[in-house]
Amino acid sequence: MPRLFTALEIPRDAALSLSLLRGGLPGARWIDVENYHMTLRFIGDVEGHIADEIANALDRVHRPSFSLNLSGVGAFGQKKPHAVWAGVSASPDLAALQGEIDRICQRLGIPADPRKFMPHVTLARLRNSSPLDVAQYLSARGNFSTLPFRVGRFVLMSSRDSVGGGPYIVEEAWPLSADSRASSRIDNASDAVRIMR
Secondary structure, three states, X not given: OOEEEEEEEOOHHHHHHHHOOOOOOOOEEEOOHXXXXXXXXXXXXXXXXXXXXXXXXXXXXXXXXEEEOEEEEEEEXXXXXXXXXXXXXXXXXXXXXXXXXXHHHHHOOOOOOOOOOOOEXXXXXXXXXXXXXXXXXXXXXXXXXXXXXXXXXXXXXXXXXXOOOOOEEEEEEEEOEOOHHHHHHHHHHHHHHHHHO
């Protein structure tokens, strides 16, 4: 059974910038560049009919596209580091999209994630990396930043249990509108046509 989560894909230019952070950390298993993504909401292992319900509910998300940029690096696990990641500059649009997806999942009975949402792109999983090595790696790369990129859609991804993350498969994608006012006008116009018939 696939493990599902919603995510943002990382465009090629930003992924190339992230790939330059690979190396120089003993005990790191680096994520393949094509598997870079930003998880919005972890869903987990669900039955097929629940996956269909989730996909149908996500059809109702209508949000504008927005810009993001990746900035800074960090690690999870202070005394026993287990992953290094690239951070994301603060974005109200990202927070709003993630919050809406989270509410949809909770309404469908998907258990809430006990961890606070912290947008990031995982760069490597760590095995027996010393906290000192991790601190040196992070301090040497602390000024990392990408140019802003446009987020034009969010996706439902699946993964199989594997070592190091991936391969990830896009199961379904939902576009974010170029202009939220335009999309609401279109929705209202189509509602009007339906009412007149």
